[in-house]
Amino acid sequence: MTKTVVLGVIGSDAHVVGITILEHALSAAGFDVHNLGVQTTQAEFVEAALDHDADAVLVSSLYGHAKQDCQGFTERLEEAGSDALTYVGGNLAVGQDDFEQTRTTFREMGFDRVFDSETNPEDAIEALRRDLRISQSKSEETGVRS
Numbered sequence: 473m474t475k476t477v478v479l480g481v482i483g484s485d486a487h488v489v490g491i492t493i494l495e496h497a498l499s500a501a502g503f504d505v506h507n508l509g510v511q512t513t514q515a516e517f518v519e520a521a522l523d524h525d526a527d528a529v530l531v532s533s534l535y536g537h538a539k540q541d542c543q544g545f546t547e548r549l550e551e552a553g554s555d556a557l558t559y560v561g562g563n564l565a566v567g568q569d570d571f572e573q574t575r576t577t578f579r580e581m582g583f584d585r586v587f588d589s590e591t592n593p594e595d596a597i598e599a600l601r602r603d604l605r606i607s608q609s610k611s612e613e614t615g616v617r618s
């Protein structure tokens with residue numbers, strides 16, 4: 473069965489390139505993708521996750537304010553009744569910090585996986601396949617669209 477992914481750039485962040493690349497890569501890999509674009513509020517993510525019965529919600533942030541923008545995000549999603557996986561990625565902190573510390577911070581905020589700005593779309597796709605238990609051949613089959 474095709475898995476549904478909601479993705480967007482959270483807060484006031486307007487960096488659009490990474491999320492656009494992710495959208496195309498995920499679609500090509502056979503996911504049903506709903507890209508909310510840039511400057512997406514927490515409420516818009518939650519609404520889209522429920523509307524599309526998302527299997528995963530991917531949050532992107534580049535401009536350094538991810539911690540503030542993502543505060544309470546996973547709780548809000550859960551309280552609304554979504555059991556979607558949550559991934560967050562991009563340039564999540566200000567400046568050159570220790571990424572392992574950043575990963576710990578966002579894991580403690582409830583995100584299932586945390587990705588840095590060196591992440592290739594294929595890394596996210598592999599993680600989704602693992603976490604959503606999609607076998608490679610199945611997803612390649614569903615990736616073929618007419």
Ligand code: B12
Nearest residue numbers: 485486487488489490532535536561562563566567589596
């Ligand atoms: C282009 C750019 C801009 C453009 C954006 C144009 C647009 N509409 O997209 C403009 C000029 C508008 C801009 C503005 C700003 N920018 Co800017 N920008 C960049 C720049 C040069 C490239 C970003 C980019 O497109 N990369 C290419 C894409 C393919 O890579 P990516 O975005 O990293 O995404 C990949 C991965 O990160 C990952 N990924 C991303 N999100 C997610 C999510 C998940 C779940 C997963 C799995 C993976 C993932 O996968 C993507 C694909 O491989 C970066 C520096 C850099 N080299 O990264 C700075 C940078 C991101 N910007 C920065 C800043 C500070 C700003 C401003 C705040 C500057 C200012 N004072 O005005 C504003 C913010 C405006 C706003 N409201 O968002 C900083 C952020 C610093 C920080 N976090 O500490 C950076 C890092 C520059 C720097 N070194 O200081 N910016």
